[in-house]
Amino acid sequence: MVRKGxxxxxxxxxxxxxxxxxxxVEIEKNAFILGLGIDLEEDNSLNITYQVALLDSFKGxxxxxxxxTQQISIKSNSLSESRDxxxxxxxxxxxxxxCKLIVFGEEYARNGIKSSLDYLFREPDIRRITSVCVAKGxxxxxxxxxxxxxxxxxxxxxxxxxxxxxxxxxxxxxxxIGYLHRNFIRxxxxxxxxxxxxxxxxxxxxxxxxxxxKLVGWFxxxxxxxxxxxxxxxHKGLLTADLSYEMGDRLTLNAYNINVRTIPKIKDGKIKIxxxxxxxxxxxxxxxxxxxxxxxxxxxxWGKAVENKIRDTVDAAYKKGxxxxxxxxxxxxxxxxxxxxxxxxxxxxxWNELFKTADLDLEIxxxxxxxxxxxx
Amino acid sequence: xxKKHDKLGGLQYISLISTTILGVIVISLPKIAAESxxxxxxxxxxxxxxxxxxxxxxxNILGRRFQKKTVIEYLVSLxxxxxxxxxxxxxxxxxxxxxxxxxxxxxxxxxxxxxxxxPLEVIMVSMLFTAVYLxxxxxxxxxxxxxxxxxxxxxxxxxxxxxxxxxxxxxRLRPVLFPPLWRTVKGMPNVITAFLGYEIILLIIPxxxxxxxxxxRTLIGIAIPTVLYILLVIMAVGAFGxxxxxxxxxxxxxxxxxxxxxxxxxxxxxxxxxxxxxxAAFTSVANLLYISSLSTVRLFGLxxxxxxxxxxxxxxxxxxxxxxxxxxxxxxxxxxGYLGAGISMLVVGLxxxxxVFGKKEHENG
Numbered sequence: 035m036v037r038k039g040x041x042x043x044x045x046x047x048x049x050x051x052x053x054x055x056x057x058x059v060e061i062e063k064n065a066f067i068l069g070l071g072i073d074l075e076e077d078n079s080l081n082i083t084y085q086v087a088l089l090d091s092f093k094g095x096x097x098x099x100x101x102x103t104q105q106i107s108i109k110s111n112s113l114s115e116s117r118d119x120x121x122x123x124x125x126x127x128x129x130x131x132x133c134k135l136i137v138f139g140e141e142y143a144r145n146g147i148k149s150s151l152d153y154l155f156r157e158p159d160i161r162r163i164t165s166v167c168v169a170k171g172x173x174x175x176x177x178x179x180x181x182x183x184x185x186x187x188x189x190x191x192x193x194x195x196x197x198x199x200x201x202x203x204x205x206x207x208x209x210x211i212g213y214l215h216r217n218f219i220r221x222x223x224x225x226x227x228x229x230x231x232x233x234x235x236x237x238x239x240x241x242x243x244x245x246x247x248k249l250v251g252w253f254x255x256x257x258x259x260x261x262x263x264x265x266x267x268x269h270k271g272l273l274t275a276d277l278s279y280e281m282g283d284r285l286t287l288n289a290y291n292i293n294v295r296t297i298p299k300i301k302d303g304k305i306k307i308x309x310x311x312x313x314x315x316x317x318x319x320x321x322x323x324x325x326x327x328x329x330x331x332x333x334x335x336w337g338k339a340v341e342n343k344i345r346d347t348v349d350a351a352y353k354k355g356x357x358x359x360x361x362x363x364x365x366x367x368x369x370x371x372x373x374x375x376x377x378x379x380x381x382x383x384x385w386n387e388l389f390k391t392a393d394l395d396l397e398i399x400x401x402x403x404x405x406x407x408x409x410x
Numbered sequence: 411x412x413k414k415h416d417k418l419g420g421l422q423y424i425s426l427i428s429t430t431i432l433g434v435i436v437i438s439l440p441k442i443a444a445e446s447x448x449x450x451x452x453x454x455x456x457x458x459x460x461x462x463x464x465x466x467x468x469x470n471i472l473g474r475r476f477q478k479k480t481v482i483e484y485l486v487s488l489x490x491x492x493x494x495x496x497x498x499x500x501x502x503x504x505x506x507x508x509x510x511x512x513x514x515x516x517x518x519x520x521x522x523x524x525x526x527x528x529p530l531e532v533i534m535v536s537m538l539f540t541a542v543y544l545x546x547x548x549x550x551x552x553x554x555x556x557x558x559x560x561x562x563x564x565x566x567x568x569x570x571x572x573x574x575x576x577x578x579x580x581x582r583l584r585p586v587l588f589p590p591l592w593r594t595v596k597g598m599p600n601v602i603t604a605f606l607g608y609e610i611i612l613l614i615i616p617x618x619x620x621x622x623x624x625x626x627r628t629l630i631g632i633a634i635p636t637v638l639y640i641l642l643v644i645m646a647v648g649a650f651g652x653x654x655x656x657x658x659x660x661x662x663x664x665x666x667x668x669x670x671x672x673x674x675x676x677x678x679x680x681x682x683x684x685x686x687x688x689x690a691a692f693t694s695v696a697n698l699l700y701i702s703s704l705s706t707v708r709l710f711g712l713x714x715x716x717x718x719x720x721x722x723x724x725x726x727x728x729x730x731x732x733x734x735x736x737x738x739x740x741x742x743x744x745x746x747g748y749l750g751a752g753i754s755m756l757v758v759g760l761x762x763x764x765x766v767f768g769k770k771e772h773e774n775g
Binding site for chain 1: 449522523524525526527528529532539542543546577580581582583584585588649650651653654657658664667668670678680716720
């Protein structure tokens with residue numbers, strides 16, 4: 035009897051202590067933040083823009099399209115303080131757990147993004163797969179943009195960089211907090227997706243090059259393709275080559291299988307980056323389809339043309355990173371550490387200097403498998 | 411209804427060992443391994459598993475020589491009353507500290523990850539009460555819960571490992587594939603703390619069917635956490651790199667957080683994982699609390715372990731709440747780890763002693 039009494043009291047006590055009551059927030063009482071933008075003000079303070087979802091507009095009911103997000107900008111010294119200040123703007127609880135995008139404004143990025151990274155890495159609500167990009171202009175403009183195809187600009191950009199980058203090799207594929215954190219700990223340089231924003235359009239465009247976490251320059255779309263080849267982060271997509279009018283004018287190859295293997299080699303203290311590329315693809319479009327050559331010769335020629343184009347693209351990206359900015363945003367340091375851990379232990383600190391002497395050795399093979407429904 | 415004197419089956423024996431080991435530390439193991447063994451993270455996890463397997467098999471053999479007795483009683487048989495009782499007390503202290511560490515580790519992690527506003531004490535008391543409720547029902551209930559939860563715990567970890575494979579990079583893993591030996595050995599004492607709890611073998615053998623508590627089953631019980639730990643280290647280092655793995659506090663949760671399902675379904679997979687991880691922590695706390703009280707009862711030669719659960723609960727709570735901050739928790743963890751290693755080595759010593767002097771108690775003896 036006594037035992038039953040004790041058990042009953044224990045169960046009763048457990049219900050009183052039911053964990054979660056302290057943290058319970060009704061779903062409609064959450065202010066879900068979809069995007070977070072960081073700009074630099076003239077007085078060197080930060081301007082943090084939060085894109086807050088207006089939940090009613092996400093219900094999917096038919097009718098006139100209503101505004102689905104509200105942007106709130108807060109002048110602050112740090113991200114934590116701005117989040118605290120957010121409580122002055124609405125009665126709901128700010129919730130970052132579904133934040134899709136972090137945007138750095140161009141000026142802030144040029145000044146250095148290090149000051150805000152700690153919060154982004156430490157805050158438990160922010161996930162490692164939250165996309166990160168750099169605006170060509172102000173971050174606020176990116177979040178203020180109202181694309182008609184989706185409820186929020188943050189969601190559109192997130193979808194472009196996470197999903198479309200698999201099919202379009204011009205979109206930089208390393209978009210997230212995890213990528214930033216990994217490289218930050220290793221003291222490596224990075225590149226981040228570039229964004230152009232209009233009033234009702236957003237466009238992913240090239241990539242911002244960061245040296246010591248300060249924006250120093252930009253990769254064009256074609257240089258992003260080159261960078262992706264060195265990173266080994268390109269698996270399929272359209273590749274083009276410019277030809278003489280007689281040989282087809284302009285060729286578009288739908289590369290459905292791209293296999294890249296980058297391995298560093300160190301011989302007598304000299305570093306060489308060996309990148310082997312194998313591509314299989316089908317002809318997608320030819321500018322001038324009235325060429326007179328036989329199919330076999332033509333396919334070989336076109337294959338070589340695509341190989342040369344890729345070589346130029348990769349070289350341009352590598353030279354821009356290495357020679358123009360001295361930035362290893364190709365994760366070559368990580369590969370050296372992986373393949374030559376002992377060398378890295380001894381020379382890792384001198385990487386910036388060593389990288390300037392590292393040559394790229396490209397071996398590219400393109401196989402055109404099919405030509406579509408008509409003969410070349 | 412389960413009869414009180416039912417003996418435990420082989421699967422229950424395996425589950426008890428595995429679920430006691432697989433506890434709170436599952437979420438931070440890759441960090442512990444990467445931090446303490448650095449390039450030796452992978453090898454030291456494997457070697458720690460092998461060493462623990464050797465200890466566990468020794469405990470099993472010793473336990474079967476004294477079929478009807480727990481470690482507390484056969485320590486007295488082997489070493490005489492004063493020394494045997496003294497070591498029994500040390501063992502009880504070790505079990506109680508282990509329970510409190512698991513409890514505190516769980517509560518701290520849950521507060522940081524999920525329940526930011528809930529007071530730490532409330533999380534601890536809730537978990538402790540639930541564990542008390544299970545432990546009061548005895549070894550059969552605990553074994554059944556372990557048997558039920560083990561597949562769920564394994565599945566949740568396999569899902570985290572399997573679904574985060576997209577982020578895995580062989581290049582990032584390479585530094586830990588060719589480790590320097592001394593680093594590996596240096597890291598092992600810390601990595602072994604992740605296996606804390608396998609000492610449950612010392613107490614549960616009398617409750618298991620005689621033929622079921624054999625060496626292969628003991629090895630399976632240790633192999634399950636060892637394989638999962640190895641896979642977790644491989645995946646964390648492959649996904650984040652060695653140095654970032656040292657800096658991320660809960661790499662397994664971080665792995666769950668990089669999983670992204672297309673569409674709205676399971677947008678936050680980590681929440682599902684944390685919920686399942688609570689089961690792992692719960693079985694650890696309940697099992698350890700039970701063996702703490704069981705060993706205390708056996709030390710005093712009494713029968714009713716339930717009273718001691720009530721007595722030990724506030725002590726375990728106090729031990730868990732005492733460390734003021736993270737460094738203090740880590741300090742206690744290290745000392746308890748050393749104590750566990752000492753106990754394991756003592757058991758191996760005792761086994762050799764028992765084998766040499768041929769002291770064996772038969773079922774009727």
